[in-house]
Amino acid sequence: MALSLAAAIVWTMVSRVPSAVGAPLSTSPSPREGFLAPDFTLDTLQGEPIKLSELRGKIVVVNFWATWCLPCRAETPALEKSYEQYEGRGVVILGVNVTNQDLVSAVESFVQEFGLTYPIPLDRDGRVGFLYQVQGLPTTFFINREGVIRTVVVGGPMSETFIGSKIEALLKEIQ
Numbered sequence: 001m002a003l004s005l006a007a008a009i010v011w012t013m014v015s016r017v018p019s020a021v022g023a024p025l026s027t028s029p030s031p032r033e034g035f036l037a038p039d040f041t042l043d044t045l046q047g048e049p050i051k052l053s054e055l056r057g058k059i060v061v062v063n064f065w066a067t068w069c070l071p072c073r074a075e076t077p078a079l080e081k082s083y084e085q086y087e088g089r090g091v092v093i094l095g096v097n098v099t100n101q102d103l104v105s106a107v108e109s110f111v112q113e114f115g116l117t118y119p120i121p122l123d124r125d126g127r128v129g130f131l132y133q134v135q136g137l138p139t140t141f142f143i144n145r146e147g148v149i150r151t152v153v154v155g156g157p158m159s160e161t162f163i164g165s166k167i168e169a170l171l172k173e174i175q
Contacts, residue, residue: 006056024096031132033152037062037143040128041119042096047106050094050121053147059086059170060143061093064129067106069137075157076114082163090145091167093118098137100126142166144173 037060041051052060063079065072076095083093097107099122111120123129131140136152140158142151150173151166 031141031149031152033149035149036147037141037149038131040131042123042128045104045111045120045122050119052094052143055092055144056147057090059091059145059167060141060174061167062096062132062141062143063093064096064098064123064132064137064139065068066098066102066137067110068102071156072138073110075138075159076110076116078158078160078163080114080116080118081160082167085164086167086171087118089171091171095126097121097122098126098129098134099124100129124154142170144170 014139029036031038037052039051039053043049052062057105061079061082065073065076066103067073070167079093079095095116095118097120099107104122107122110116111172120135121128132139138153138156138158140151141149142153144150150170
């Protein structure tokens with residue numbers, strides 16, 4: 001019995017996953033906290049290409065959403081207010097529409113209804129949603145100036161206070 005217990009303890013210590021606390025950040029892109037955000041290029045609703053890596057030096061909030069998603073609809077005003085509040089401080093919000101599950105005409109109506117001013121990239125083939133392993137909507141990634149994902153939020157709706165707290169924490173990070 002004692003030998004089995006000792007073997008179990010040794011196995012646990014040898015096979016455990018190391019703690020991420022205090023560990024260096026990974027340089028390989030992964031859609032998880034503490035890893036570089038995978039790069040992507042998508043066209044916005046206005047047809048302009050936007051590339052995530054070109055936004056380095058800015059704080060980026062990547063929000064995956066759809067027009068038919070009720071929590072997405074509920075958090076949209078908070079995202080817009082946050083964008084208006086923080087845009088001048090080097091913050092970009094990207095409202096990535098999962099267009100492979102939506103209609104462009106519905107997206108256009110949604111943007112007009114809510115008076116959205118932040119960029120709306122269209123994930124027409126679902127490639128970026130797949131890359132980011134989006135399992136539910138909304139899903140939001142808070143990315144620091146170096147391109148590292150600091151927070152992932154699956155579900156919603158997020159409040160303006162919550163969004164602001166995450167952005168403020170990123171603004172306080174040392175460059």
